[in-house]
Amino acid sequence: MPVLRILLINVTHPAIGSRIPDDHLPPLGLLAIGGPLIDDGHEVRLIDADLAPTPTRALVEAVVHFDPDIVLFGHSGSTSGHPVIAEVAAAVARARPDIAIVYGGVYPTYHWREVLLTEPHVTAIVCGEGEETTRRLVRAMAQRQPFDHLPGLAFLSDGRPVRTAPAPLIGNLDAYRIGWELIDHARYSYWGGMRAVVAQFSRGCPHQCTYCGQNLFWKRWRHRDPVAFARELARLHREEGVKVINLADENPTSSRRAWKAFLEALIAEDVDLTLVGSTRAGDIVRDADILHLYRKAGVIRFLLGLENTDAATLERIRKGSTTATDRQAIRLLRRHGIISMATSVVGFREEADRDYWRMLRQLLAYDPDQVQILYATPHRWTPYFDEEADRTTIQPDQRRWDYKHQVLATQQMAPWRVLVWVKFIEAALQCRPKALWRTYLQPDREQRHAMRWYTAMGRRVWPYEIVSFFRERRIRDGPSLRAFWTRTPGRQVAERPEGLPVQEMPAPRMSQLP
Structure with a gap:
């Protein structure tokens, strides 16, 4: 299988717990993804911008310098961290539209429709547990194969968000190691x-x-x-x-x-x-x-x-x-x-x-x-x-x-x-x-x-x-909770029922695959 250069990015999180203490903890979710990808032979690197506030421009420069085939975003503080991830991912896409952008975590798992409609530069969203799903996705990308048949993914098909069947639960959590060497x-x-x-x-x-x-x-x-x-x-x-x-x-x-x-x-x-x-x-x-x-x-x-x-x-x-x-x-x-x-x-x-x-x-x-x-x-x-x-x-x-x-x-x-x-x-x-x-x-x-x-x-x-x-800004007569979280473009969203085929996807955008 061709070796890909994969960059994991943990963005600067705005939460008080990230910005006030002098102590910082490593991003376990990304390390859990990184270990299996390293074991598959890929070249993997982590940028942890949460260690210190990092401007978007500096992050994009670091991405361009590493010249990855895939950039993977994820964050444990998923909902509050999403606006930062969205900003950085969009900047990466503008600078290098040939790089595949993959996004995982709790927020994109449940808000995959909105993410794909408002951020069409996202190549794929990993829904749910990521270790095996990401490995399969990266393997398909490395072999320049479509990934629309793989479970646990969401992506755009003809401009419409679709989601494949849920990925099976990981039965043996010890089958996937943490990539501690990345930190x-x-x-x-x-x-x-x-x-x-x-x-x-x-x-x-x-x-x-x-x-x-x-x-x-x-x-x-x-x-x-x-x-x-x-x-x-x-x-x-x-x-x-x-x-x-x-x-x-x-x-x-x-x-x-x-x-x-x-x-x-x-x-x-x-x-x-x-x-x-x-x-x-x-x-x-x-x-x-x-x-x-x-x-x-x-x-x-x-x-x-x-x-x-x-x-x-x-x-x-x-x-x-x-x-x-x-x-x-x-x-x-x-x-x-x-x-x-x-x-x-x-x-x-x-x-x-x-x-x-x-x-x-x-x-x-x-x-x-x-x-x-x-x-x-x-x-x-x-x-x-x-x-x-x-x-x-x-x-x-x-x-x-x-x-x-x-x-x-x-x-x-x-x-x-x-x-x-x-x-x-x-x-x-x-x-x-x-x-x-x-x-x-x-x-x-x-x-x-x-x-x-x-x-x-x-x-x-x-x-x-x-x-x-x-x-901070607050609003007196704001929208209802339901209206706040359903502010998306008025476009039809399709979800793929389990077992039904979807239109074959073209090979994703990649940079100089071997």
């Missing part, structure tokens, strides 16, 4: 300057919360081989000096058996690793008898998506948890020396002052070590979108749809009032005597470091969010 590990850190990577033990989530698209995107929960995953993390520590593992899983603990096997395998590797991630409070309560293994394996913090302190709201969004379980999980984690970060979501339709006051009282009763308040952000592919489709949109800038900005109007609260409550709750929780003691005086050195690092980030993010609020 310089010394440039990536987390947890206050500690060398770090993002890793993924599992994909998906067995729960069906209405606001989340994990279940829809990944289809079903799957996990890697626990022993092989532990061995990979240990190698990264021994050979690359990696100290922190940030688990990208939505719910790595879904299977107690698999998670316990991983913890035991990592403990057997005897490496000094720090693990942070997110899980469900119910899993922590379920694992009360093995939480000592969590800590022994290196788990130092788990984010618990509490979402709300109101039982009726939890039931409506199908969270599958209770306030009693949430409170118990936090206490269990503390008992075992593991930091709890509680996330709560605001911006629901009928919230009023009394709801924020209840939230503050409940969070104080929960007594989490850290807290993060997010804004309800109904993406179009979630059931929550249909529930909220008639609500008024107040944030027209898609780059702000990152859970850290209020995007929908609430009936009883002006945006400034919501912000005041959010900042007040955060300050009240983090400035409690208990929280201050845990941050500055507790004897456990590792926990003290974690608390101080998070507090230092908060001191930078907190005023940044307030200043940004007054600088």
Whole structure:
């Protein structure tokens, strides 16, 4: 098979989490695509523009200098990152129209019609899991063959967007390796300057919360081989000096058996690793008898998506948890020396002052070590979108749809009032005597470091969010949520049903194929 030059681009992301901290984590999604392509013999390179703000012109110059056959775009912050990807991809197409542009991720998977109609320079969109689909697409391109028969793709055919049948789920996640050699590990850190990577033990989530698209995107929960995953993390520590593992899983603990096997395998590797991630409070309560293994394996913090302190709201969004379980999980984690970060979501339709006051009282009763308040952000592919489709949109800038900005109007609260409550709750929780003691005086050195690092980030993010609020544009009488996400050209869109043929596509634009 001819060897292609493939360039992976991680664009500069506008989100607060990318721009404020000095720490940056590697783009796991692109590395997961890069490994199989390298193993297929292609020449692959990564440009990570998220390490520092990079002007579009500089990115295009780097693309032209490398002279690739294919440029692959993707980003973990898919919705808010799309405008940046769109700008860079269009600039690359203008500079080098012979280069094939491939785009993957959650946002293009669900918005493939709009992307193809407004960005016709995109050669193909990889829908869903990308490892095998991208390999097959690149193989077809290398052999100058049409790819319209391949599952998991969307593209233009005679000016009309079409999508092939969904690609089969990857059954064996260990069949595709991460292309760690594409990065310089010394440039990536987390947890206050500690060398770090993002890793993924599992994909998906067995729960069906209405606001989340994990279940829809990944289809079903799957996990890697626990022993092989532990061995990979240990190698990264021994050979690359990696100290922190940030688990990208939505719910790595879904299977107690698999998670316990991983913890035991990592403990057997005897490496000094720090693990942070997110899980469900119910899993922590379920694992009360093995939480000592969590800590022994290196788990130092788990984010618990509490979402709300109101039982009726939890039931409506199908969270599958209770306030009693949430409170118990936090206490269990503390008992075992593991930091709890509680996330709560605001911006629901009928919230009023009394709801924020209840939230503050409940969070104080929960007594989490850290807290993060997010804004309800109904993406179009979630059931929550249909529930909220008639609500008024107040944030027209898609780059702000990152859970850290209020995007929908609430009936009883002006945006400034919501912000005041959010900042007040955060300050009240983090400035409690208990929280201050845990941050500055507790004897456990590792926990003290974690608390101080998070507090230092908060001191930078907190005023940044307030200043940004007054600088950003909001609209009073914006379109409905449904109208906001259906602003596309009035052109017919065709989707190819499974098993039906489509018109054969010509060979894609390529630069000097061998």
